[in-house]
Amino acid sequence: MFDPSSAPWLTELNSEQRAAATHGGDRLLILAGAGTGKTTTLCARVAWLLTQGVPAERILLLTFTRRAAGEMVHRARILVERSSPDAGRIFGGTFHSVAHRLVRLHAATLGLETGFGLLDPGDARELLDMVRQEQGRAEEPKRFPRAGTLLDIYSRTVNAQTPVDEVLAEFFPWCEEHGEALKEIFRSYHRRKREMGLLDFDDLLLYWQGLMRSDVVGRRIADGFDHVLVDEYQDVNGLQVDIVRGLCQTRAGLTVVGDDLQAIYGFRAASARHILEFPEQFPDTHRVTLEQNYRSTTPILAVANAVAEQDRGGFRKRLWTDREGGAMPSLAFPRDEQEQAALVCRQVLEAREQGSELRRQAVLFRTNHDSDLLELELTRRRIPFVKYGGLRYLEAAHVKDFMALLRLADNPADELSWLRLLKLLDGVGPTRARGILDSLRPSEAGRPELERWPVAIEKVPAGSQQAAAAVIGALREAGAGAADSTGAQVDRLCTSVTPLIRLHYPDGAVRVPDLERLVLAAHGARDIRHFVSELALDPPSSVSDFAGPPQLDEDYLILSTAHSAKGLEWDAVHLIAAYDGNFPADMSTGTPEGITEERRLFYVALTRARRSLHVYVPERFYYRPTVRDQRHGYGKASRFLTESVQELFDMPVPESPRPDEARSPGHRIDVSVDALFA
DNA sequence: CTATTAGATGTTTTT
DNA sequence: CATCTAATAG
Numbered sequence: 192m193f194d195p196s197s198a199p200w201l202t203e204l205n206s207e208q209r210a211a212a213t214h215g216g217d218r219l220l221i222l223a224g225a226g227t228g229k230t231t232t233l234c235a236r237v238a239w240l241l242t243q244g245v246p247a248e249r250i251l252l253l254t255f256t257r258r259a260a261g262e263m264v265h266r267a268r269i270l271v272e273r274s275s276p277d278a279g280r281i282f283g284g285t286f287h288s289v290a291h292r293l294v295r296l297h298a299a300t301l302g303l304e305t306g307f308g309l310l311d312p313g314d315a316r317e318l319l320d321m322v323r324q325e326q327g328r329a330e331e332p333k334r335f336p337r338a339g340t341l342l343d344i345y346s347r348t349v350n351a352q353t354p355v356d357e358v359l360a361e362f363f364p365w366c367e368e369h370g371e372a373l374k375e376i377f378r379s380y381h382r383r384k385r386e387m388g389l390l391d392f393d394d395l396l397l398y399w400q401g402l403m404r405s406d407v408v409g410r411r412i413a414d415g416f417d418h419v420l421v422d423e424y425q426d427v428n429g430l431q432v433d434i435v436r437g438l439c440q441t442r443a444g445l446t447v448v449g450d451d452l453q454a455i456y457g458f459r460a461a462s463a464r465h466i467l468e469f470p471e472q473f474p475d476t477h478r479v480t481l482e483q484n485y486r487s488t489t490p491i492l493a494v495a496n497a498v499a500e501q502d503r504g505g506f507r508k509r510l511w512t513d514r515e516g517g518a519m520p521s522l523a524f525p526r527d528e529q530e531q532a533a534l535v536c537r538q539v540l541e542a543r544e545q546g547s548e549l550r551r552q553a554v555l556f557r558t559n560h561d562s563d564l565l566e567l568e569l570t571r572r573r574i575p576f577v578k579y580g581g582l583r584y585l586e587a588a589h590v591k592d593f594m595a596l597l598r599l600a601d602n603p604a605d606e607l608s609w610l611r612l613l614k615l616l617d618g619v620g621p622t623r624a625r626g627i628l629d630s631l632r633p634s635e636a637g638r639p640e641l642e643r644w645p646v647a648i649e650k651v652p653a654g655s656q657q658a659a660a661a662v663i664g665a666l667r668e669a670g671a672g673a674a675d676s677t678g679a680q681v682d683r684l685c686t687s688v689t690p691l692i693r694l695h696y697p698d699g700a701v702r703v704p705d706l707e708r709l710v711l712a713a714h715g716a717r718d719i720r721h722f723v724s725e726l727a728l729d730p731p732s733s734v735s736d737f738a739g740p741p742q743l744d745e746d747y748l749i750l751s752t753a754h755s756a757k758g759l760e761w762d763a764v765h766l767i768a769a770y771d772g773n774f775p776a777d778m779s780t781g782t783p784e785g786i787t788e789e790r791r792l793f794y795v796a797l798t799r800a801r802r803s804l805h806v807y808v809p810e811r812f813y814y815r816p817t818v819r820d821q822r823h824g825y826g827k828a829s830r831f832l833t834e835s836v837q838e839l840f841d842m843p844v845p846e847s848p849r850p851d852e853a854r855s856p857g858h859r860i861d862v863s864v865d866a867l868f869a
Numbered sequence: 870c871t872a873t874t875a876g877a878t879g880t881t882t883t884t
Numbered sequence: 885c886a887t888c889t890a891a892t893a894g
Contacts (some may be wrong), residue, residue, distance in 0.1 A: 255884065287884050312883080337879095337888085392884060458882060558881050560885085620871045652871095728884080754882045776881055792882080 198242075200235045200270050204228075211479040212236040214446075218476040220424075220469050221448040224510045225495070225798035226486030226760065230263060233420060233448055237281065238270035240418055249417040251438065252283030255426055257729045259758055260284045263422065282416070286431055288728050290395035293402060293412065300408055301398055303390070306720065308602045310384065310391040311727040313586060316342050318389075318607055322379045326372070336366045336373070343458075345377050349393040350460035352429040386638070388604045392728075396430045403437025416443045423758075424449035424469070428460040432472075445473065452499055452508065455754060455792045457784070484510040486760055488517025491804050494839045495797045498831050502790055510798075520804035522832070522840035527811040528768075532568040535765050538805055539574065539748060542763050547802075549575065552763040553749040555756050555796045557774040561767060562750050575747035579755040584709075585730045589692050589702040593709060594723065596662065596688050600669040600680065601720045604638040615691045616659055618652035626650050641667060658694075661687045669719065677722070678714035685710045753796040764800035767807045769793075769829045786830075793831045806832070806840070 201209055208228055211221045212235035223229035233252075240250060252267070254260040264283045282289075291309070298305045310318065320338035336344070344363055348355045355374060359367045366373065384391065390398070403409040419438050421427070424447035427435070439445045447469060454463035470476040484492055492510050499508075525531040539552055556562055562578065569576050584590050592615055595608035602608075606628060613624035630647040631639035644663050651659050665687035669680040685706050692706065693699035716722035749761065753774075768774060775789030797804065808828045828837070 257884090285884065339880095395884095455882075456884090459884075560880090563885090618871065622870060730884095752882065773881095778881060788882095 198238070200238050204232065204235060205483055207479055207481050207483070208232045208235070211481070212239050214477055214479070216475065216477050217444045218473045219444075219446040220466070220476050220478045221446065221481065222450060222466075222478065222508065223448055223481040224450055224484065224508050225453060225795070226484040226510070227481035228483075228485055229422075229448055229450075229481065230259075230266065232481065233422065233446075234263065234266045234270055236446060237267040237420065241270075245417045246279060247281045248279040249415065250281050250283075251289070251416045251419045251443075252281055252422070253286055253289060253420065253435075254283070254422040255285060256758070257285055257288070259422060260288075285728075286434075287392055287395050290399040290434075291724065291728060294390070294395055294398045297402055297408055300405075301401060303398070304388050306388065306602055308387075308389045308598050308605055308720075309395075309724045309727045310389045310607075311585065311730070312342065312392065313591065314389075314607055315391045318383060319345070319376065319380055321607070322376050322383060326376060326379070335369060336363075340366065341373070341376065344373065345380065346393050347458075347460045348377075349397060350428040350430050352433070386604070387606050388602050389607070396434065400430055400434050400437070403434055403440075409437055410441060413438050413441045413443060418444040418446070420446045420448070422448050423453075425451050425454035425463045425466045426456045426459075426461045427465050428456075428462065429465075430460075432465050436472075439473075450508070452502075452791055453757065453795050453798075455757065455788060455795060457788045480508060482508055482510055484512045485514075486801050487512065487514075487798065488802055489515055490517050490519050490839065491797070491800050491802075494520055494804065494836060495794060497836045497839060498790065498794050498797060501831065501833065502787055518803055519841040520800075520806065520839065522806045522808070522828075522837060522842050524828075524842075525807060525809050528564045528809045529568075531767055531807045531809045532565040534807065535565060535767060535805075536568055536572055536574060538765065539763075542803070547762050549746045549748040551761055552765070553751055553756065553759075553761040553799065554765045554767060555751055555753050555799065556767050557753060557776060557792070558768075559752060561773065565767065566750070569748065575745070576750050577747050578750040579752070584705065585726065587702070587705065589696060589699075590705055590709065592692060593685065593688060593706050594726070596666070596684050597681065597713075597719050597723050600666055600684060601718075601723065603641050603666075603670065606639060609639055612662070612688075615688075615695050616651060616655040617694060618655055623650060623652075641670060658690055662691070677716055677718050678710075680719065681710050681713040681722075753792050756799050757795055760799050760801055762801045763803040763805070764796070765805045765807065766796050767809075769806050769808050769832065771827045771829050774829050775831070790831055793829065808832070 201212065204212060205228075208231065211219065211232050214236075221229070221232065223232065237250060237252070241247060252260070252263055254263060260283055264281055267281055284292075294301065294303070295305070295307075298307060316338045319341045323335070323338065323341065340363070344355070344358060344366065347362065348358045351358065355377070356370060359370055359373070384394070402412060416438060419435065421435060426449070435445065435447075447466070449466045451463040451466050454461065454466075465472075470478060487495070487510075489512060492512055496509055523531075523534060525534050535554060539549065539554075542552060543549055554562065554565065566576070566578070585594065592611060595605075595611040598605050598608045599612065609628050609631070610621075610624050613619050613627050614621065619627070627647050627650045628639055630650060631641075631643050633640060633643065641663065648656055648659065662684075665680075665683045668675075669684055689703055689706065692702055696702055712726075713719070713722045716725070751759075753766075774793060775786055779785035779789050
C-alpha cells in the first residue's frame with residue numbers, strides 16, 4: 192500500500208505547505224504570497240486528494256490563464272502517475288474554456304444551437320459598433336462612447352452582476368448621460384448575438400452560471416465533482432464566485448488559492464473582496480498562509496515588502512526567505528527612453544555573459560507601447576526577443592478575414608463574418624455587402640443561407656463574381672457533406688480566399704504565408720468548429736507561439752506587460768518606464784482603489800525577479816513619438832518608489848554618453864536635399 | 870457607392 | 885501610431 196506521508200511531493204514541502212496540501216476539511220483558503228510555492232502546493236494537494244481515493248476525473252481545477260492551467264494539469268499529472276498510474280484525467284482549464292465545454296454539452300437545454308459560434312472581443316466590438324450605427328448613435332453631436340468603451344461597459348456590467356446604471360455611475364461617469372441609449376444598444380446587441388448563433392466570452396460565464404442555477408442540470412454538474420480547486424482567487428469576479436458556489440452546492444470540497452496583494456484585474460470586474468470575504472461566505476473555512484519565499488533574494492524581497500506595506504488592509508503577509516545575500520536591486524534614471532533602451536540592452540547582454548540565458552531574463556512594463564523603442568533597439572542589435580501579448584495574429588485584418596470564412600463554414604448565419612468576407616470583394620463596400628447579405632435571406636427576418644447564393648450573386652459587381660463563386664464553392668463543400676478531412680476543407684477555403692486577400696491589400700502577397708500557417712495549425716483540429724473556438728478562447732500570445740514550440744536551443748529575451756507576467760519568474764527582471772503617470776497609469780489615479788490596484792501591479796512586477804532586479808525611470812519621455820512634434824514630458828519616479836523604497840536600491844551614477852556605432856561626436860554628416868529643389 | 874487619402878483624435882491592463 | 889472621420893476622386 193502506498194504511504195502518502197513518505198511521498199517526495201509531501202516531504203519536500205514546508206510545514207505550512209504540507210498543512211495546506213493535506214487539509215481534510217471541505218473549505219480551504221490558501222493565502223500564498225508571491226513565490227511561496229503556490230503551484231507546488233496546489234499540485235501536492237491534488238496528488239493528496241488522489242491518494243485519499245478521489246478519482247482524478249472528479250477533481251476540477253480552475254485557473255485564469257491557459258498557461259497556468261497547462262502547467263498545473265501537467266505537474267499534477269506527473270504526480271498522479273507516480274502515485275496511481277492508472278488514474279484518469281483531471282478536469283481542468285480556464286474558467287472560460289471549462290464554460291465553453293459545459294455550455295456546448297448543454298446547449299440544447301440552454302436553448303442554444305449546438306453549433307453556436309464564439310465572438311472574440313474584436314468581433315464583439317464590431318457587432319456593438321454595428322448596432323450603434325444602426326441606431327444612429329454614431330453621428331450624434333455629443334460624443335458618444337466608442338465601440339471599445341461600449342464593450343467595456345457591457346462586459347463589466349455582466350461580470351460584476353451589477354445593474355448598468357451603477358456601473359456607469361461608478362466607472363464611466365462621462366457616459367451616464369447616454370444611459371438609456373446604451374441600454375437599448377446592449378439589448379439589441381444581445382438579441383443580435385442570439386440571432387446569429389453567437390456567444391461572446393461573457394456569455395460563456397453567464398450561461399455556465401445559468402446551468403449551475405438550474406435545479407436539475409446544475410445539480411448534476413455539481414454532483415460530478417468531489418473537489419474543486421480555484422487558482423488566483425483574488426482575480427475572480429461576482430459571476431465566477433456565483434459559479435464556484437454553484438459547483439459546491441451539494442457535496443464538493445473547495446480549495447481556493449490566491450494572494451490579495453496580487454489582485455490586478457479590477458478593470459475586468461474582479462475584486463479582491465471575494466478572497467477577503469471568503470471565510471465569511473464559506474463557513475468553516477480553514478486558512479493557511481504561505482509566506483516563505485523560495486524565489487527571490489533578500490534585497491529584492493525588501494523592496495517588494497516595502498511597496499506592499501504602503502497599502503494597509505487585506506490579509507497581513509510579509510514575505511521572507513532564508514536565502515541570504517544577493518545583489519542590491521538597481522534604480523537607474525536614464526536621460527530618455529533611448530538611453531533606457533541602450534541601458535537595458537547592455538545589462539541584458541552583460542548578464543548573459545555571466546551565464547544567464549536571455550530567456551531567463553525579462554523586461555516588464557505597464558503598457559504595451561512602453562517597449563516600442565526597446566524593440567527597435569533590440570532588433571538593431573540583433574538580440575532575439577519574444578513579446579507576450581504583443582502583435583496578435585488574430586488581430587491582423589487578413590487573418591480575421593480568413594477566420595470569418597472558417598466561421599461561415601460552420602455557421603452560415605454569422606452575419607458579421609458575411610459582411611467582413613463580402614467587403615473583401617473588389618467593388619463591394621458596406622452598402623453592397625449588406626445588400627448581398629439581405630438577398631441571402633429567404634425572408635425579411637430570416638437567416639442567411641448558402642443555398643440562396645444564385646440569387647445574391649447578381650448584386651456582386653461583375654468583375655468579382657468569379658472570385659466570389661470560388662469562395663462560395665469552397666464553403667459549400669466544407670459545410671454540406673464534410674466527408675473529407677478538416678485539413679482538406681481548410682485547404683480549399685484558404686485557396687479560394689487567397690486571391691481576394693492578395694488583391695485587397697497592397698501588401699497582400701506578404702500576408703498569404705500567415706494564412707498558410709493557420710491552415711497548418713488547423714490540420715490537427717478535430718473540426719473547423721473546434722479549431723475556431725479554441726483559437727478565439729486561447730489566442731496565440733506571441734508570434735512564435737503560433738509557429739509551434741520554439742526550438743530548444745533558441746534563446747530570446749522576454750518582453751511582457753506586468754499583467755501578462757503574473758505567475759511567471761525570471762532570474763533577472765528589468766522594469767522599464769517606471770515613471771509616475773505611466774506606472775501608476777494616469778487613467779487609474781482618479782480613485783484610491785485605482786491607485787491601490789496599480790501598486791499591487793507594481794508589486795507583481797517586482798516579485799517576478801529571482802536574483803536581480805533593475806528599475807528604470809527615464810527622465811524624459813515622448814508623449815507621442817511623432818517626427819514633427821517632439822512633445823515630451825519630464826518624468827518623476829513612480830510614486831511607489833518613495834524615498835524609503837529608493838534607499839533599498841543601488842543607484843548607479845549615470846555614465847556620460849559613450850560613442851558607439853550610433854553616436855560619433857565630432858563627426859557630423861549633413862544630409863540635404865536643398866540642391867534638388869533650388 | 871466604393872476606394873483612397875488627408876487630417877484629427879485619443880489612449881491600460883486581458884480571459 | 886493606429887484608428888476613425890471627412891472629403892474627394894473615380
